[in-house]
Amino acid sequence: MRIRILGNLVILASTVALSYGMQVSKPHYADLTAPIPVDGAMRDTVRARSFDVRLDKVVFARALKTNQFGQERSLTTSGLWAVVSTNLTATAASTTVAEGTWQGPTGLRYHQTERLGYRQDMPPHGVDPGLEKRGLFVFEIPPDQIRGASLLIAARQFAPLDAQARISLDGVPTSADGQPADVLPEFDLDAPQAHTPQGKS
Amino acid sequence: MNAVSTGPIAGEDRQPEKKWRRRSLVALAILLPLTLAETSNDSLREWLHGEDLIARDVDFGQAVPFGGSDWKLADLRGGKAGRLPDHAFAVIATFSVKIGDPDLQKQWLGCKLMLTDAAGRRWLPDAISGVSLPAGVMSCTSAIFSSARKGDTITIGDTFIVPEDAVKTIRPAVGLGSERPWFLRFQRPPK
Structure with a gap:
């Protein structure tokens, strides 16, 4: 016993x-139920579950010029603005791509800026199958978060077990101290080069 | 856990206990799947009522009762119009709907007009600058609030942007909250 x-x-x-x-x-x-990353490099087409995304270009700037309600505004930052242009397509059905996150080399995550208000080329991006669409994601980041960073793009912010494109930003030229090689004093979001019509890249 | 609770039991009482233990094990095998089914029932039903999964094909010219009203494809036309991306076409699909049950806010909740192609891809309506709906054509959502009465015939339609390679096989479709997971998929008008 x-x-x-x-x-x-x-x-x-x-x-x-x-x-x-x-x-x-x-x-x-x-x-366990976190988004499932799909890895890719810049200028590759990364196939997430509901959309395809290709990262075309990253521009760094100290200020952003934008037109809001007919008024020109210049947005400054103590860090850097990163303007990421992507090319988006839906895979099977019309959908939206709403979520962009800049993930620094140490894992710090910077959510896309909400200072710009509503713009056609800013998230949420409405995308359709077979039709390419240019979409911007804009981030405000410290300059030391650029080398070794990656861009996370997902359809929604909270999407358990959905695919999330994770694009490595190794292709961004940086100088020896990790600062981006090319920083514009000001980037005009409404300038013609930032305004290629829908469907062209 | 039950190993602890079965401490000091006399030898002759062990037979029924063994039997009950076996019964409990069997009950577990039945109850666990049942619990799983019960707890996922709501989510499953919600999911089924939110997705257009099963197509009901409708011939051109045929009117089909759907969401309390009779739906018929009125017109499907495509072309280059307005400001469009490269290799894309504008498509306008219109339906003629004879209202049966006038409680559209209940019957047509989540109304969705779509285009599907042979590969199963789906397009939702898109605004095209420079292209507007013909006069007298309402979008599905505005029809819900149009206070249409029983017996009225209204025209519902929307504009779509579709890539060149899909235009040839495109078919209009309609999904309504009260009918999901079923949706209507219409044959194209004959050329």
């Missing part, structure tokens, strides 16, 4: 130990 009680106690203790070990070592539920 004593052996039986002892045995049960051993089983109980090992169950507790195992449960605790699993609790501290196993991934969190949010990580």
Whole structure:
């Protein structure tokens, strides 16, 4: 009888130990259902589940010029503006691509800016199958978050187990100190070069 | 856990306990799947009612009851018009609908006009600058609030942007909240 009680106690203790070990070592539920990354490089077409995306160009600037309600505004930042132009297509059905995140080399994540308000070329991008569309994602980032960064693009902000394009930004030229090689003093979002009509890249 | 609770039990009582243990195991095998089905039932139903999954094909010229009203494809036309991307066409699809149940806010909730092609791709309506709907044609959403009465015939339509390679096989389709997962897919008008 004593052996039986002892045995049960051993089983109980090992169950507790195992449960605790699993609790501290196993991934969190949010990580288990996190978006599934699809890796790619700049200028490659990355195929996520509901859309295809190709990163064409990254421009860095110290200020952004934009037209809002007929008024010209210049948006400054203590860091840098990164204007990312992408080419988007839906795979099977018309959908929207709404979520862009700049992930720095150490894993810091910068959500796309919301300072620009509503613009046609800013997210959410409505995309259709077979039709290419140019879409911008604009970020405000510290200059030390550029080398080794990657761009995350997803259809929605909270989309468990949906695909997320993860595009490595290794193709961005940087100087020895990690600063981007080319920084414009001001980037005009409404300038003609930023305004190629829908469908052209 | 139950290993602990089965501590000091006399030998003659062990037989029924064994039997119950076995019964519990069997019950688990039945109850677990049942619980799973019950808890996922709501999500499954919600998902089915939100997706256009099963097509009901409709011949051209035929009117089909759908969401309490009779739907008929009135016209499907495409061409180069307005400001369009390269290799793309503008398409206007219109339906003639005879209202049966006038409670459109209930019957037509989540109304969706679509175009589908042979490969199964789907396009939702798009605004095209320079192209507007013909006079008297309403979008699905504005029809819901048009206070149309029983017996009225209204024309519903929308504009789409479709790539060149899909135009030849394009077919209009309609999905309504009250009918999902079924949706109507219409044959193209004869040339």
